[in-house]
Amino acid sequence: MSVDSPQPVPSHPVPAARPEGATPGTTARGAGRLLSRPVLAWASWDWGSAAFNAVMTTFVFTVYLTSDAFGGEATASVVLGWGLAAAGVLIALLAPVTGQRSDSGGRRKLWLGVNSLLVAVLTGLCFFVFPQPEFLLLGVALIALANVFFEFAGVNYNAMLTQISTPSSIGRISGFGWAMGYVGGIVALVLVLVAFVEPVFPWFGSDTTDSLNIRLVAVFSAIWFLAFALPVMFAVPEVPRKAKAAQLGFFASYGLLFRRVKAIYRTSPHTIFFLMASAIFRDGLAAVFTFGGIIAAGTFGFTLSEVIVFAIAGNLIAAVGAIGSGFLDDRTGPKRVIIISLIGLLIAGSAVLVLGPGTHDVFGYTWTGDTTFWVFGLMLTLFVGPAQASSRAYLARLAPEGKEGELFGLYATTGRAVSFLAPALFAASITIFGEQRYGIIGILVVLLVGLLVLLPVKPPAKVATAVVPSH
Template sequence: MNTAAQSEAPHPASELASGPAVSNKGQIIAWASWDWGSAAFNAVMTTFVFTVYLTSKAFGGGDKASATLGAALAIAGVAIAVLAPVTGQRSDAGGRRKLWLGVNTILVAILTGLCFFVFPRPEFLLLGVCLIALGNVFFEFAGVNYNAMLAQISTPANIGKVSGFGWGMGYLGGIVALLVVLKLFVQPSFEWFGASTQDSLNIRLVAVFSALWLFIFALPLLFAVPEFSVPKTDRRLGFFDSYRLLGRRISAIYKTSPHTIYFLLSSAIFRDGLAAVFTFGGVIAAGTFGFELTQVIFFAIFGNVVAAVGAMIGGFLDDRIGPKSVIVISLIGLLIAGTSILVLGNGDYVFFGAHWAGSTTFWVFGLFLCLFVGPAQASSRAYLARLAPEGESGELFGLYATTGRAVSFLAPALFTLCITIATPFVAAGAAQRWGILGIMVVLLAGLLVILPVKSPDKADIAVVPVR
């Protein structure tokens, strides 16, 4: 019998507190394997290789192609914002987190593989950016369920380390994937058909490799981590009813745990800036600092090493000083490093008797950017998992994706806007560097809005209506 009192009954605890008393190491490794595999999409496709290919001269030039890519990603962000919370809610209600993680991962792999058909001609630019943008949509849907599983495999004492381990595995997976790409496709160690540069066959085959990498390393999670178990409900909500329920739950969360909402809103802003650092990092390295694709990949390898170290150190600190402190420190570090690239990257300088070219500036401060991105991402995920009501992690991480993607147009749009504004005032091809300014504005806004938000140990667990 469903009564009003029952529908408003509080959950006894957070999902994390109701989870296992002791973590299963095998499940943690299997869970993190998905992060390892996801590097093929994050590092290879959207950051250091395929987007660099899309913004090359073959597709019409860096400024125009970069603006097109930014616009496509902004549109994808709107789609994610509208759909993500309901996908999380419905996977929670049906006890199908793992199922939908698998479905969305396969869709990302298929879209990634289709990038093989993006030939190096301007008329294929739109196809390329659309495949990357659509891949981002399904990748985010997969991430909703993946993040929700964090509370299933960790405990209150180690959630920071587990989250940081997952991010670290993602970065290390990126290193290995990029090394394979470098040695098989970009600078092949032996002659084979995939090494051919005719019609950029070698780069297009990178997309096929990335699709297989993502799919293979998703399998351990799908086999080793059990499906989330929920009580059977007497009816299934329709699509629009799901939004009405979502509205009631957001209202209830705001009344009983307002700082959960405050964190969702504040993290939305700075996470968009974090995503932009990696999305446009390789594009800026090539277009602004003249890196060849090989140099971009070498930078990516070193950057992923630094990012993995940063994520794991951040996870260690998270369990000791709290996720909010880790996030604030990371954002300050990102602002210092990014501003240094913007200010010092246009010319040659002498520091303490040493000559620094613009590329040296990018290497030094670009690696500092990598150092601080991982801890902010890992601690943001761990912060929310600490506050998720029992059985509601998927929906809450859906809101996490939605609030993030509700403003996900912000960094790409400001990146594009700054390039557009700068174009008439700088030399041809020099406007792209000013896109960094747009990303820094977003990170600064994120820092300012998270400062008044309570740490999770001082915030309440939300009480949400069941139906």
């Protein structure tokens, strides 16, 4: 999840009771209360987005796209990997200023709605991806484009966090959104399993002819996402138009972005170092979920039903990990939680790679491929949640009072700027070694580089306060 889009910072002090960057009429009534109407409506979008994240791009539709029906898992995985890498390049080129311009133009909610609608439409069009090799490019193109618009929507969605929270509640409300996403993924996956993949009663949607049941999953996901994306459009007010910033041209917006980065580097270089490190390892975290289901099916021979069951368990473990790590984060600081999580991910990922789908004797026990993936695959999901949650908490602690939005905007920008790394290395590793299993190497490299870049970065309490220019 990317967080907050760049926005000009007011020159006057910001009251503690009002979220950063808020002005009268932009903060939702009841902001700051965890179970208030605006918070529940905001988190509903995250709940609905799980149909795209968990069902379409992780555990169901991409598994379908990389099946033998589309030319074999290795070939299809390479095409998918490069397709997602291309989407990452587009995101890196365009996302830095989309949030900035929608904020300054007073169109944050408008563009959240437009981009969400585009994601739903592209997802629904996946119904026309029939199980034949000639439809592979269509399927990859639809998923890749949907990813682009999903990230654009995410920038605007996460920018709303300051409108529904206060400085004292931003952490738990942000965490609540993460939890809603994980739980929404569980519910959506259960419904897909019992209605389409292994239906409890026969109906036309359970027909497997030409993979009709899986293609209907795309229609289900589109409707699910759109339905749960609607509440935020009614519960959170639009931000006001900022006349001066709104006059910036497209390329001038990049100029403003670069000036802000230079100013932060001059006054708080370790803030920039953290943004760089988190951008890299967050791309690796995203890849764990993006390619996890594909590897389960292609390398370990999981059936689609088994992949979905694993996904349900994985989302539950990730949610527990994210919630539990919050207490450790408060006691020891976010950097230590992130380091522990990344090391855990490297160990678990290496075990999946080395042990593979074969049978091995480990410490006197016979391990099958199924056991390997269940144990170390769930270990991967356990550490993903804490790394994601503490990364956002890390930056929240770095942000100077009244200028949190600027740093969270750069957090989103840097994250998207390298979003092609893991998909590209995943595809390249398969191409080099000739087996899907070795795509794990590409993901591990990204996580390792992110960890190495993070190690010398000073923890939040030791970093100087950044100064961010407003224009």
